Amino acid sequence: MRLRQHLLLAPCVIxxxxxxxxxxxxxxxxxxxxxxxxxxxNPFVGTRNYRFVASDPAFVQAVKNTxxxxxxxxxxxxxxxxxxxxxxxSLRRSRGPALVLVVLPWAVPGTVVGVLWSFILNPTESGLLxxxxxxxxxVSSPVVWLAHPFTGILFITLSLVWQTVPIAALILxxxxxxxxxxxxxxxxxxxxxxxxxxxxxTLPLLRPALAISLLNAGILAIGIYDQVYVLAGFSPDTxxxxxxxxxxSFRDFxxxxxxxxxVFVTLAxxxxxxxxxxxxxxxxxxx
Amino acid sequence: MSDALGxxxxxxHRPSRRAITAKIVVGVLIGLWSILPLYWGLVLSVSTPAAxxxxxxxxxxxxxxxDNYRRLLNGSSDISTTFLRALGNSSLEAVSVTALTLVIxxxxxYGFVRIRSRPATVGFMLVIFTLAVPAYFVLIPLxxxxxxxxxxxxxxxxxxxxxxxxxxxxxxxxxSHIASIPVDIEHAARLDGAGNLTLLTRIIxxxxxxxxxxxxxxxFLGAWGAFLIPxxxxxTVGTQPLTVLIPQYASKYxxxxxxxxxxxxxxxxxxxxxxxxxRRYLLSGILSGAGR
Numbered sequence: 257m258r259l260r261q262h263l264l265l266a267p268c269v270i271x272x273x274x275x276x277x278x279x280x281x282x283x284x285x286x287x288x289x290x291x292x293x294x295x296x297x298n299p300f301v302g303t304r305n306y307r308f309v310a311s312d313p314a315f316v317q318a319v320k321n322t323x324x325x326x327x328x329x330x331x332x333x334x335x336x337x338x339x340x341x342x343x344x345x346s347l348r349r350s351r352g353p354a355l356v357l358v359v360l361p362w363a364v365p366g367t368v369v370g371v372l373w374s375f376i377l378n379p380t381e382s383g384l385l386x387x388x389x390x391x392x393x394x395v396s397s398p399v400v401w402l403a404h405p406f407t408g409i410l411f412i413t414l415s416l417v418w419q420t421v422p423i424a425a426l427i428l429x430x431x432x433x434x435x436x437x438x439x440x441x442x443x444x445x446x447x448x449x450x451x452x453x454x455x456x457x458t459l460p461l462l463r464p465a466l467a468i469s470l471l472n473a474g475i476l477a478i479g480i481y482d483q484v485y486v487l488a489g490f491s492p493d494t495x496x497x498x499x500x501x502x503x504x505s506f507r508d509f510x511x512x513x514x515x516x517x518x519v520f521v522t523l524a525x526x527x528x529x530x531x532x533x534x535x536x537x538x539x540x541x542x543x
Numbered sequence: 544m545s546d547a548l549g550x551x552x553x554x555x556h557r558p559s560r561r562a563i564t565a566k567i568v569v570g571v572l573i574g575l576w577s578i579l580p581l582y583w584g585l586v587l588s589v590s591t592p593a594a595x596x597x598x599x600x601x602x603x604x605x606x607x608x609x610d611n612y613r614r615l616l617n618g619s620s621d622i623s624t625t626f627l628r629a630l631g632n633s634s635l636e637a638v639s640v641t642a643l644t645l646v647i648x649x650x651x652x653y654g655f656v657r658i659r660s661r662p663a664t665v666g667f668m669l670v671i672f673t674l675a676v677p678a679y680f681v682l683i684p685l686x687x688x689x690x691x692x693x694x695x696x697x698x699x700x701x702x703x704x705x706x707x708x709x710x711x712x713x714x715x716x717x718x719s720h721i722a723s724i725p726v727d728i729e730h731a732a733r734l735d736g737a738g739n740l741t742l743l744t745r746i747i748x749x750x751x752x753x754x755x756x757x758x759x760x761x762x763f764l765g766a767w768g769a770f771l772i773p774x775x776x777x778x779t780v781g782t783q784p785l786t787v788l789i790p791q792y793a794s795k796y797x798x799x800x801x802x803x804x805x806x807x808x809x810x811x812x813x814x815x816x817x818x819x820x821x822r823r824y825l826l827s828g829i830l831s832g833a834g835r
Contacts, residue, residue: 261658264739268651268710269666275707276673279684286684336576343569346562354570355826356819357577363814364581365768367786371807372580374793375587375800381598382800384583391599418580426826479677482770486790498679498771505683506775514683522680529675 287515305516309504315517317492318500321409322478322521325496326528328413329420329477330470336417337424337469344425345432362422370486373415377401377487405493412494415483420476424469431465432458467537474528478521497521581811587804588612595800611805622796625780625788626806632777633767633784633810636698640705640766641759644713647706648758650739652717653747657726667714674711678771686775701776705766713758720754721747756824764814785810 289298309315340358376384379400386398402408443453481498488494505514589607615626655667694700770786792803
């Protein structure tokens with residue numbers, strides 16, 4: 257009977273073991289072995305793959321790019337997500353349609369997001385942004401946004417944030433809804449202004465939700481790839497680390513480098529997660 | 544006391560004019576941010592090439608044409624057969640992944656809630672732990688595994704891998720729903736002689752239907768929108784989904800923004816419709832696991 261019960265778990269656990277846990281182990285094993293399709297012997301090479309990747313200027317550049325994606329995405333998700341959450345929270349009626357308005361971009365596939373934003377960022381006067389700015393006389397001729405590293409990273413990040421900020425907004429919205437209304441009311445009775453209330457009451461109580469939404473935005477930003485691929489291809493000025501993993505492995509067929517790079521990036525994800533949880537997260541109870 | 548609160552409440556229902564203005568301004572800004580990229584894609588998709596390349600562009604289409612959609616969907620040209628094939632592949636892959644994930648995750652989630660044993664606990668921790676494993680970390684070994692057994696560019700490879708990626712979140716969502724079912728209901732069914740299968744399909748599944756919808760929609764959106772995994776595992780015309788085909792248009796039909804836009808709109812309609820129709824369930828799905 258007990259054994260029969262465990263059969264319920266078998267397909268799920270086996271699937272995860274074969275397609276996630278086993279490859280993870282293989283990944284770590286292979287990162288210290290020579291591994292190209294050209295040499296089937298796979299000799300042990302120690303930390304060579306790691307040392308090569310860490311000193312490869314192209315990878316270092318990709319790490320810089322991803323750090324910038326991470327920074328811009330975190331700040332933008334925080335501002336836009338918080339604005340959306342406060343707006344949803346303030347609505348008394350028609351929350352359903354408002355929710356759809358906020359969530360809709362999240363349904364759009366990443367590469368399609370890239371295509372939609374390519375129409376906005378188009379470097380000719382057919383581009384939405386360029387035609388607007390030319391008409392308003394902000395610029396005299398169309399700008400090639402994605403050719404400058406700064407504007408390139410900025411706008412690619414915005415396209416990522418456009419798609420992913422609904423998650424941050426919903427997490428913060430749920431956090432706001434969980435704050436007991438009596439707290440805000442007693443603060444108001446005590447004469448706290450709107451701004452005081454926000455900085456001294458709402459923000460501290462929102463810390464756990466802020467931490468989780470930042471964590472989520474951070475992980476998504478470190479994994480950015482789809483939008484970059486569509487908007488800028490493999491251009492080194494904007495190529496993120498996941499793009500570099502892809503080119504190591506599936507363009508140059510140097511799987512060992514690709515694996516070493518992916519171990520670095522996964523470790524970075526863990527570090528960033530711990531940072532957010534340690535610095536921002538603090539358990540809040542309403543008793 | 545109750546009087547004081549009453550006063551406060553009444554004040555809340557009549558916010559100041561400034562607050563209302565702020566609410567409207569923020570609402571319009573959020574609406575523009577969310578809708579503008581979609582609106583502009585829609586405009587381009589129904590515009591003629593002449594209208595698209597006219598300077599200055601007009602923000603409202605002067606003429607509306609179905610030409611771009613017709614070229615993608617009429618089924619007689621090269622563009623169209625490739626596109627329809629990719630549309631079919633996207634649907635097949637996303638629907639199979641969703642169905643398979645639910646069929647595997649539901650009994651597992653039930654087992655993880657009800658079985659109290661060391662192996663079950665360890666299994667649960669392992670499955671949930673993989674929520675934190677990024678796809679690119681296992682991509683290369685999976686590719687080598689698949690090529691060794693000649694499974695690259697097959698439906699089953701993409702479906703199995705996307706399934707394993709969706710599994711932990713689906714188990715997590717379903718588990719929290721199942722945990723809220725009183726055990727007494729199951730005891731009664733067991734006394735009536737119901738086995739595991741009957742119990743799951745007749746009693747548990749209907750009771751956690753909202754959880755299944757939440758897990759299903761999150762899984763479907765993930766599978767429909769996936770790019771990196773299908774780009775590696777189904778990169779040929781036979782098996783590639785829309786997310787892999789559409790980026791190729793930027794170089795293949797470089798100036799043909801109308802065609803690119805129409806393809807983008809077709810690709811986002813199924814997930815968008817799903818989100819609008821099932822938004823009630825989506826909220827719990829997103830909040831329990833965020834984005835992956």
